Amino acid sequence: MSAIIKVEHLTRVFDVSKPLLNRVIERLPRALLTAVSDVSFEIEENSVYALVGESGSGKSTIGKIMVGLVAPTEGSVQISGVDLASETDAAKIEAVRSEIQMIFQDPFASLNPRWRVRDVIAEPVAAKGGDTTGLAEKLLEQVGLSAADAGKYPHEFSGGQRQRICIARALASNPRIIVCDEPTSALDVSVQAQVLNLMSDLREELGLTYLFISHDLTVVQHMADRIGVLYLGRLVEEAPRDVLFNDPKHPYTQMLFAAAPKMDGFGREIEAPKGEIPDAINPPTGCAFHPRCPLAVERCSRERPEMRNIGKTRVACHMAE
Amino acid sequence: MTDTPVLSVRNLVVEIPTRHGLLRPVDDVSYDIEAGEILGVVGESGAGKSMTGNAVIGLLDPPARITSGEILLSGQPIHNLGRSALRRLRGKKMGMIFQDPLTSLNPLLTVGEQLSETIREHLDVSHDQARKRAVAALEEVGIPAASARINSYPHEFSGGMRQRVVIALALCAEPDLVIADEPTTALDVSVQAQIMALLKRLCRERGVAVMLVTHDMGVIAEAADRVAVMYAGRLAELGGVREVLTNARHPYTDGLMASTPLASAGLKRLRQIPGAMPRLGALPTGCAFHPRCEYAQDRCRKDPGPTIDSCDGRAACWFPLATDRKEEAQA
Ligand SMILES: Nc1ncnc2c1ncn2[C@@H]1O[C@H](COP(=O)(O)OP(=O)(O)OP(=O)(O)O)[C@@H](O)[C@H]1O
Ligand SMILES: Nc1ncnc2c1ncn2[C@@H]1O[C@H](COP(=O)(O)OP(=O)(O)O)[C@@H](O)[C@H]1O
Ligand code: SF4
Ligand code: SF4
Ligand SMILES: [Mg+2]
Ligand SMILES: [Mg+2]
Numbered sequence: 001m002s003a004i005i006k007v008e009h010l011t012r013v014f015d016v017s018k019p020l021l022n023r024v025i026e027r028l029p030r031a032l033l034t035a036v037s038d039v040s041f042e043i044e045e046n047s048v049y050a051l052v053g054e055s056g057s058g059k060s061t062i063g064k065i066m067v068g069l070v071a072p073t074e075g076s077v078q079i080s081g082v083d084l085a086s087e088t089d090a091a092k093i094e095a096v097r098s099e100i101q102m103i104f105q106d107p108f109a110s111l112n113p114r115w116r117v118r119d120v121i122a123e124p125v126a127a128k129g130g131d132t133t134g135l136a137e138k139l140l141e142q143v144g145l146s147a148a149d150a151g152k153y154p155h156e157f158s159g160g161q162r163q164r165i166c167i168a169r170a171l172a173s174n175p176r177i178i179v180c181d182e183p184t185s186a187l188d189v190s191v192q193a194q195v196l197n198l199m200s201d202l203r204e205e206l207g208l209t210y211l212f213i214s215h216d217l218t219v220v221q222h223m224a225d226r227i228g229v230l231y232l233g234r235l236v237e238e239a240p241r242d243v244l245f246n247d248p249k250h251p252y253t254q255m256l257f258a259a260a261p262k263m264d265g266f267g268r269e270i271e272a273p274k275g276e277i278p279d280a281i282n283p284p285t286g287c288a289f290h291p292r293c294p295l296a297v298e299r300c301s302r303e304r305p306e307m308r309n310i311g312k313t314r315v316a317c318h319m320a321e
Numbered sequence: 322m323t324d325t326p327v328l329s330v331r332n333l334v335v336e337i338p339t340r341h342g343l344l345r346p347v348d349d350v351s352y353d354i355e356a357g358e359i360l361g362v363v364g365e366s367g368a369g370k371s372m373t374g375n376a377v378i379g380l381l382d383p384p385a386r387i388t389s390g391e392i393l394l395s396g397q398p399i400h401n402l403g404r405s406a407l408r409r410l411r412g413k414k415m416g417m418i419f420q421d422p423l424t425s426l427n428p429l430l431t432v433g434e435q436l437s438e439t440i441r442e443h444l445d446v447s448h449d450q451a452r453k454r455a456v457a458a459l460e461e462v463g464i465p466a467a468s469a470r471i472n473s474y475p476h477e478f479s480g481g482m483r484q485r486v487v488i489a490l491a492l493c494a495e496p497d498l499v500i501a502d503e504p505t506t507a508l509d510v511s512v513q514a515q516i517m518a519l520l521k522r523l524c525r526e527r528g529v530a531v532m533l534v535t536h537d538m539g540v541i542a543e544a545a546d547r548v549a550v551m552y553a554g555r556l557a558e559l560g561g562v563r564e565v566l567t568n569a570r571h572p573y574t575d576g577l578m579a580s581t582p583l584a585s586a587g588l589k590r591l592r593q594i595p596g597a598m599p600r601l602g603a604l605p606t607g608c609a610f611h612p613r614c615e616y617a618q619d620r621c622r623k624d625p626g627p628t629i630d631s632c633d634g635r636a637a638c639w640f641p642l643a644t645d646r647k648e649e650a651q652a
Contacts, residue, residue, distance in 0.1 A: 158597040197593060262543065266543070
């Protein structure tokens, strides 16, 4: 077992202050938002690691740091042993960059409408002066479209087909790792199934490793080998898929599972979760979940819980056992 | 049931004239909703769910318009009413909740002003009474410190709180019917659970009829009494929520259920429906689902499209899936 990605004590703080002038006039302090806070995990080669959590929990920020779109404030991400933020050897950085690609939620926004599909797909390779003959055609067939589609424009395709084009483009530079940020959230379920199946097939054929970001627990349960649960920028629990679903240990994970609508939950009445996700600029002290947590004790508002290993689970909660 | 349903939609057709010809986003749709009942309307994007809801509350954007069929509210036809008559019905008899709460709220007025205004428009009460009712309405939807929050503007609330305000607004004049179009789609699951619990409770306590539009089968399963499945502007299937979801008769409903990850639990690959929903301008002949249907036969391509009434009363399909299919599979 070898980790292809190592995330260590990753933290990202955004400055969300108003412009200096307003701040002076309105006497506002600087506002700092901690989007990712001291997150550590590892992803094994050829596995699917999923990050779940509600809006604003820091999923996309971690994905963007991983592909180098956002810089970490503290901590590091190592890909195949190379830390992009501190590595000085340009050749090494270049090699690692092409090993990791990203696909996004919105297949409409992420394709240039004026380019033919052939150019959209081959662009990452062409930009580096690589040989693109027949590349787009080959990739289109690999993702279940036809070579003849290379001459068309993105608007001629449906949402699911466009997401296939995005996948083809991500594959163009022969990556080993793909960061998928909500890849099917904009798609209808019948089309989502097509895209998820394709992603599973490609993982097997090409030996890919995925960081799979999603807020949909059923999708995550289907796709992931290992799952990390985020709350307000913190990793609160991590476990192999079946362990997490059979025995969630963190009160937040338990709340999330209970709240998710079930397709066989006819007439199910649940006690609705308490409260809302707090403001990330002024997160609660200690355990960030304490104002909503049914198990909270005095210590929880004082002391931030450390990650602990319990069986195959890593969990950050004072009370978990 | 001998009671008149709160809402009765009969053979509704909505058409949009365009340069490329006449489009029919809603084609021959019929259903009823009783008092205290939640009808779930599901289907993939573009199926015509919102158009149907908007037609009922009289909010179709021209040039889209109702070209035939009827809509009865407690037995009274409302499909032929003028704009101002419809505006009076909205709020008083019909409330609405949309996906984006900001579309229903005026950013320039406090939520208290908006609630009082709506209450005074529809109920004969004094200024003071209206304000008291407004506070009560906010309390009822779970806004903490309602008497203070009543002076806040919409942007001062979180997304989930805003949607609560919209629900308060939709219900404050005590309507008989509420149209909720993807009310929780933009919300996180924990907030979604709160909003759905609230909607269910209010529906039950007040006997409001609810049309709940969503593409989330899980939300439907937990909230709806009956479900209408739409495909390409038509009703594909209509029936009790448990029957339809566990024993689908229309191949499209069956495919929708099967392609959700839950249904394929433990399988390596999900079941998928090939292709995608056709565009309105390019509908296939016959049954619009036939190019994607694994059971399609000649008749499906040639005969005019099946309707629920012309078939078995539940699924608009010439060859509905056998009811005992589930038992067969288990045996
Ligand atoms: N460029 C930025 N500048 C300021 N704040 C940001 C920036 N990017 C993200 N944030 C903030 O960081 C937090 C985490 O955001 P992120 O996009 O990672 O969340 P997410 O888990 O992907 O949420 P979603 O499910 O809504 O996509 C949020 O509070 C967000 O508002
Ligand atoms: N102004 C318009 N002009 C042409 N087509 C439209 C217009 N508005 C909606 N449509 C079409 O009507 C169909 C039904 O839309 P809608 O009711 O919004 O679907 P849903 O809510 O089920 O996603 C879609 O095919 C949509 O593209
Ligand atoms: S540390 Fe305390 S507040 Fe946080 S999840 Fe555990 S019990 Fe709840
Ligand atoms: S009518 Fe024919 S094509 Fe349409 S759903 Fe039924 S079997 Fe399939
Ligand atoms: Mg995101
Ligand atoms: Mg809609």
